Amino acid sequence: xxxxxxxxxxxxxxxxxxxxxxxxxxxxxxxxxxxxxxxxxxxxxxxxxxxxxxxxxxxxxxxxxxxxxxxxxxxxxxxxxxxxxxxxxxxxxxxxxxxxxxxxxxxxxxxxxxxxxxxxxxxxxxxxxxxxxxxxxxxxxxxxxxxxxxxxxxxxxx
Amino acid sequence: xxxxxxxxxxxxxxxxxxxxxxxxxxxxxxxxxxxxxxxxxxxxxxxxxxxxxxxxxxxxxxxxxxxxxxxxxxxxxxxxxxxxxxxxxxxxxxxxxxxxxxxxxxxxxxxxxxxxxxxxxxxxxxxxxxxxxxxxxxxxxxxxxxxxxxxxxxxxxxxxxxxxxxxxxxxxxxxxxxxxxxxxxxxxxxxxxxxxxxxxxxxxxxxxxxxxxxxxxxxxxxxxxxxxxxxxxxxxxxxxxxxxxxxxxxxxxxxxxxxxxxxxxxxxxxxxxxxxxxxxxxxxxxxxxxxxxxxxxxxxxxxxxxxxxxxxxxxxxxxxxxxxxxxxxxxxxxxxxxx
Numbered sequence: 001x002x003x004x005x006x007x008x009x010x011x012x013x014x015x016x017x018x019x020x021x022x023x024x025x026x027x028x029x030x031x032x033x034x035x036x037x038x039x040x041x042x043x044x045x046x047x048x049x050x051x052x053x054x055x056x057x058x059x060x061x062x063x064x065x066x067x068x069x070x071x072x073x074x075x076x077x078x079x080x081x082x083x084x085x086x087x088x089x090x091x092x093x094x095x096x097x098x099x100x101x102x103x104x105x106x107x108x109x110x111x112x113x114x115x116x117x118x119x120x121x122x123x124x125x126x127x128x129x130x131x132x133x134x135x136x137x138x139x140x141x142x143x144x145x146x147x148x149x150x151x152x153x154x155x156x157x158x
Numbered sequence: 159x160x161x162x163x164x165x166x167x168x169x170x171x172x173x174x175x176x177x178x179x180x181x182x183x184x185x186x187x188x189x190x191x192x193x194x195x196x197x198x199x200x201x202x203x204x205x206x207x208x209x210x211x212x213x214x215x216x217x218x219x220x221x222x223x224x225x226x227x228x229x230x231x232x233x234x235x236x237x238x239x240x241x242x243x244x245x246x247x248x249x250x251x252x253x254x255x256x257x258x259x260x261x262x263x264x265x266x267x268x269x270x271x272x273x274x275x276x277x278x279x280x281x282x283x284x285x286x287x288x289x290x291x292x293x294x295x296x297x298x299x300x301x302x303x304x305x306x307x308x309x310x311x312x313x314x315x316x317x318x319x320x321x322x323x324x325x326x327x328x329x330x331x332x333x334x335x336x337x338x339x340x341x342x343x344x345x346x347x348x349x350x351x352x353x354x355x356x357x358x359x360x361x362x363x364x365x366x367x368x369x370x371x372x373x374x375x376x377x378x379x380x381x382x383x384x385x386x387x388x389x390x391x392x393x394x395x396x397x398x399x400x401x402x403x404x405x406x407x408x409x410x411x412x413x414x415x416x417x418x419x420x421x422x423x424x425x426x427x428x429x430x431x432x433x434x435x436x437x438x439x440x441x442x443x444x445x446x447x448x449x450x451x452x453x454x455x456x457x458x459x460x461x462x463x464x465x466x467x468x469x470x471x472x473x474x475x476x477x478x479x480x481x482x483x484x485x486x487x488x489x490x491x492x493x494x495x496x497x
Contacts (some may be wrong), residue, residue: 032177054370091179096450097480100395100420105371111206111364118207121448122177 008050011065014135015052019063021134022127030058032119044079056116073134076108076116086149088096088117090126166433168467172230172329173456176208181218181229183449188460191228193261194218195359195445200248201232202285203445204359212251219255228258232445234283234433235359236264236342246270253278261307262286263342263356268301281305281329281342285342285356291323294317298326305329307441310337310423310491314431321436332425333477334443337416338491339401346400346417350382362399369398379403388413394484396420402482420483426459426474428491430466451480 022029030037033056037050043052053072057064066072075153078085087093095117098104106113120127132142165228173189175181195201197209210218215231222229231252237245245267253275254258262268262280263285271280284307288294297303306329308317321328331337339346347361348354355361366382374393379398386403389395396402404413404422423443434441440463442455445497458475465472478484489496 036206036208088448088450093450094448094454094480096225096397096447096453098484100482100484102375102377102389102391102393102395105369106211107369109365110367110369114205114364115207117448118177118205120208124179124181124182 006049008065008067011050015063016063017134018131019054019061021131023058023061025130026123026127027058028139029119029123030056031060032122033115035113039075039109039112040072040117041112042066042074043085044068044077045082045085046079047081054116074108076110076113078116079105079107080112083152086128089120090117090128090150091121091123092150095121122143165281166430166467167438169433169437169463170228170439171456171459171463172439172441174334174442174447174452175218176205176445176447177449178210178214178218178346180449180452182221183452184456185222185225185227187453187456188457189227190283191230191258191439192218192222193230193232193441193445195232195234196248196251198244198248198390199357200235200245202234202283202355202359202361203232204235205446206364208446212255215251215257216255219257230259230261230281231257232261232283234261234263234285236285237266239355242266242270249274249278259304261296268297268303276302277306281307282326283307283342284309284331284337287340287342290318291308291320294324294326296319296325304340305439307331309341313494314428314435315493316493317432317437318435327438328436329439329441330425330437330491331423332429332432332440333459334423335376335482336418336421336423336487337443338489340470344401346420347381350384352401362397367398395418396483407480419485421483421487422477422483423484423491424477424481424486425488425491426462426472426477428488429462429472432491447480455478 037056037058041054050065053064053066080103084098088095128146132146133139135142170190172191173184175184175192176193181192195209197202219229231246249271259281260271261281261283263283271278280302280303282288282297287309288306289309294306304325307329310331344355351366353360353363362381368380370378377389379386381398386398401417405416407416408415462472462474
């Protein structure tokens with residue numbers, strides 16, 4: 001998947017909404033992260049023109065977008081194709097299997113990365129469905145977009 | 159593969175759960191029983207972000223009971239001197255919450271469970287490394303062990319032979335880590351990191367793991383600063399464990415898997431043989447894996463066991479995408495000369 005450059009200022013409010021929605025709706029995520037909730041994770045969808053930085057501090061989690069040329073200081077980086085990262089967070093793909101097949105790269109603080117993976121994996125249902133409902137009048141298009149991404153499942157790996 | 163169901167007793171499918179969501183995924187996929195651990199050193203998957211709090215375990219037992227599934231608690235590490243209370247607390251918790259059984263490795267823990275809670279079912283963990291009828295009978299006689307999880311070093315023929323000589327049930331691994339080291343005795347992680355797999359419950363602690371990937375796609379894995387392996391850009395990777403590293407050895411011109419290769423045990427084609435050998439429970443490894451793994455593997459084996467019991471042809475879904483190193487093996491179960 002190749003994407004056109006997107007002005008990051010358009011993406012940031014969406015990410016902020018996602019962060020606050022996860023904080024209010026999935027508090028168990030932060031319990032499972034323990035002290036790793038204070039760390040910064042870069043999530044790098046390698047086929048998109050920006051990366052995400054996640055600081056999952058329970059009181060005020062922050063999710064922001066950055067250019068690769070302007071990476072924030074971070075503890076761990078998890079990189080893979082957008083669809084693989086989407087499927088892993090959606091609970092449809094196994095992170096270890098993606099690592100074995102070299103479709104997932106993890107660098108930096110591996111303990112923090114493992115804790116994040118396990119914390120996300122303990123979320124029943126889909127975190128994307130949760131955040132999809134956070135966009136008021138845009139919730140329906142968001143749900144359609146999520147469904148569209150799920151329909152791609154498997155195609156990118158076949 | 160055709161089968162003769164009348165000769166089989168229906169085996170239990172024992173499935174892993176690293177988190178409450180994993181437990182629910184396992185039961186929904188058809189697990190007869192799920193094994194899990196507490197968030198401390200009392201179990202051999204003491205990994206960051208993994209395992210159950212007491213509250214989560216309480217809810218998990220209720221969830222499983224409502225669906226006729228069993229929950230087993232792995233208390234399968236060895237208490238260091240002066241720290242036995244943590245293991246006692248784990249046994250107390252299992253008894254108080256009404257878990258179906260505890261899976262123990264240490265004789266002190268087994269004795270505490272047997273004497274304090276005579277009604278609590280005790281299974282002998284693979285970590286105990288009991289592989290002879292004599293050793294297994296000792297555990298049965300001294301601690302009332304009801305089931306032994308056999309080390310993954312025995313052929314099916316040997317399992318059948320053991321079955322005829324012991325008074326307890328047999329559980330064998332059918333999928334996951336190949337576990338070819340002397341189980342419960344491995345000190346490789348301890349040697350490198352100072353942290354014990356068998357007492358701290360962590361093999362290759364993530365805090366000591368580093369991955370380095372160069373621009374050409376070469377991946378180097380290190381544990382505690384020691385290089386374990388280097389994978390070319392088109393090579394599948396394995397877990398960063400010392401036992402699955404490549405090393406230069408006498409008589410080998412290239413770095414060599416001196417202990418074992420990164421691959422996954424898959425005994426799908428041996429299921430009827432295992433059932434015929436008297437195996438009561440079939441175990442899937444992988445509490446550290448995701449609910450996606452649990453769902454896929456448990457579903458595939460649920461169908462396979464049900465097909466065998468119904469006398470149908472078994473066609474297990476391919477699980478190669480979930481295997482370590484993208485390779486699978488029947489290990490020692492088929493032959494001791496598998497390597």
